[in-house]
Amino acid sequence: MFFGFTALECYVIIVAIFAIIYLFTPRKNIWLPFLVITVLFAALAYNLTPDVNDDLTTYYHHMDIFRKDGVDGLNYALEENWFEWRTYRVSLYYFYLLSKLPNNNYLSAVTIFIVYFLGFYVLYKFSKKFDISKFDLFLASMFFISTYWYYDTASGIRNGLTFAVVFACAYQQFVEKRHILLCYIGYIMAVFMHSSGIVPVI
Secondary structure, three states, rough: OEEOOOOHHHHHHHHHHHHHHHHHHHHOOOOHHHHHHHHHHHHHOOOOOOOOOHHHHHHHHHHHHHHHHHHHHHHHHHOHHHOOEEEEHHHHHHHHHHHHOOOOOOHHHHHHHHHHHHHHHHHHHHHHOOOOOOOHHHHHHHHHHHOOHHHHHHHOHHHHHHHHHHHHHHHHHHOOOHHHHHHHHHHHHHHOOHHHHHHHHH
């Protein structure tokens, strides 16, 4: 519960706030509502309590070990091959890096921020490049908001993050045709973040 609202109610309220801000924001500053909803989604993710069966609960346990034991904990995770981390080392180092923050809640918050930032960034850049109307951009944004799996990303972390990175890299490579080397680095990181990364890369 947040301020008396459930997580789902908060999600709906955040989307409504986005729609209202979007309505009154001039086209030249249309990045503002995207930033607002991204920050609010991240704040909601920070305050989520994972279900005992969620991957996030296990990740929290691993991050506690990393926070307590440092590099020794990292090496132990590799030896035990948790989540096949001998192969998917990008996700291992991602969790290890975020374990340096004060608490585990930042894992979901940072992940959600990255995912929605990348998604809205692509929509914003695409709309500018092809002179998409404000209304059509709003429709595209609502489609993205309503179809991207928020809770699965906040609780599962790796799958949603992987798809977001590949999506952003593919846009840069094939539409903007810029930062090609960074795009290939992004593809490689996605493949070694989660097994699902192979599908969007192909």
